[in-house]
Amino acid sequence: MGLYLVTQILPFHLPKPAAAILLAAALCACGHDTRTHIAIGAPAAPRPIPMPSPAYSVVIPVPAPTPRPIRAPEALVSNISMLTRNFNGRVGIAVRSIDQGWTVDSNGDIRLPQQSVSKLWVAMTVLDYRDSGRLRLEDPVVLTKDDFTLFHQPVAALIKGDGYHTTIGELLHRALTMSDNTCNDRLLRYVGGPAAVRDFIRRKGLGDIRFGPGEKLLQSATAGLEWKPEFAFGNAFTRARARLPQTARIQAFERYVADPPDGAAPEAIAGALAKLKRGELLSKDSTDLLIGTMESSKTGKQRMHGAVPAGWSFGHKTGTGQDLGSRTAGYNDVGLLMAPDGHSYAIAVMIGDTPKSIPERQALMQGVVMAVVASNNGGQSLASAGRSTAPER
Template sequence: MGSYILPRSFSKPVALLALTAALCACGYDAHVQAASSTGAQSPLIVAIPPRSGPSTGQRVLPAPPMLAATVSQLVRNFNGKVGVAVRSVDDGWMIDAGGNQRLPQQSVSKLWVAMTVLSARDAGKLRLDDPITLTRDDITLFHQPIAGLIRSGTGYRTTVGELLQRALTMSDNTANDRLLRLVGGPGAVRSFVTRKGLGAIGFGPGERMLQAGTAGLTWQPSYAFNDGFNRARNALPRAERLAAFNRYVASPPDGAAPAAIASALARLKRGGLLSAESTSYLIGTMQSSHTGKMRLRGAVPTGWSFGHKTGTGQDFAGRTAGYNDVGLLIAPDGRTYAIAVMIGDTLRPIPARQALMQAVVSSVVATHASTASATTRRTNGARSHG
């Protein structure tokens, strides 16, 4: 049986759920007994079937009830607006808790920009080595390491491929927004999402206008320099900022359902969204990401592969509008799980958010281990009677 990491900050009932998943292949009876022995209320176990089966026509297997129970329990125990979705790329099943609500994506939306760029590459409209020069007019706000390389007059000479790497592995806002303009703006990304039938995945107006609107501002070019955005935001009356923040959380223009994101990632892995070359490039780039080391990645065991994209929104009065991580978790045997954990609004501290994400990964790993063990036992049993 494989080992996995379970965050210590979780309550005993939740920890016991994940541990039981690792120890039991058959699951449900053992789970109920273990939960009752701690005095905890037994959660309702719901194995949620996929809303749309894999496009490959494969047979969809039932979702593991223990994993469904664990995910449900994790979401119920977390104080915040949360959605979690897990889809098996190989077996087609889907598990979600709160996975149909549209939650703020923030930088998770960089995935759809990258896919739109690579789709244009597949169509022969651009190449990764195409040159691009960034100027000071391209500078946005918040996290943008590339802004320090842009010089007055000469700008910064780069390529489409470098911008993609920076947008995905560093979550660079300026790199991403320049790619967004290259492919035709938000409308082009929305068209890609619609054309590919990705479902409940929205795309906002671009980083500048999205963040300005969330803060209660209208974007001005001066906000990109000399801390202009933060100074303008801090000058707003508290009531205006709170109203804008609440509007964003209630109806985020970049909102997406975790279940739709997990399904899209599963389709990506199966080769249903891009060419084989672009699929390999994107997943490989996601696996080299430098962000969110203590989010989902924090519980990925040795020997497993993980490619992901994080997203983090603005803070106000102790609340965060969007704290996310979505990705593809690949077991040593090659079996893959698409995972989306999105926290749309919460007062919980960062370690608690990370612990939630890590517990989801730990539970998926434990379920995989128990399933693999059961399969081995069945195979060995068949051979012994052969």
């Protein structure tokens, strides 16, 4: 039995002494007493058994060390906190470093009214359709008086008897640079309505960002009214709102501010803008087009834009809600701030409800930009921020 085992395990030829030793080991393993067998004819010092080298090697992977997250500058954290703390109103601020990944926020997780900031998500959905071949910016569109919405719609002056003949690209440009509500709503219908925009937000993982029912329904509900087509002409909407009892207006206003159907968290908006800048949402061509259009915006010159120093680039989108007395339901500015040294930041400053004056709101927004610029410059203070107290909407 022992000889059989040795033969099966070592089929190659071994010297007799070595075979004897292995045979003894095999017999021992089988329960035999091998002492006599070892003593008879066994050499005093058996030679070592040469064994073939293994034909394989084992590689144990060593994981790379996890990089330590870069901490946000302490001075910026302190400044953003101070700006929020000293402001009388419901305000949220978020700053995201696109290069280093850190975020500084104060009330960055609370959901605040977006108002026209939501035009960004319509524009992204349009460009996403373009990237997938479902539309072209050159596609023709005709605007008629049936397309009128509410409030700011400068394109209405161009709509005559046979309508205004334009393109998807021009509607996109007007919606973003002039915050034209009619152009934005026409784009929204072109891509399939609010459900298409909500689907884009969900697919791209943009986080806590809601998209409302469209300008007409959103503004009517905020005022405490039900939409009627005649509200789109002249000042019919304003007159109907003025006829409401004050208690009804206050209740509708409070409902909207407490739970806005177009609400979004500043931190989520800053994160979405960072994704846009990194090219994670759209093709390179569409990304460049959108950011370039944001940089040519004509709205909110004294909001964040008023503190952008020479040599820096800034592309943004503003949003302004309805007033009730001295209060405003949504006064916002969000955008991308790019430094001459290549560093870039996504910033969202959202004022959900405040009695503060417009110059004071602008000063808050400019203060955020000043803090970011100073942090990027190693904590140095700015000689001038270009701050203005001229009111604007």
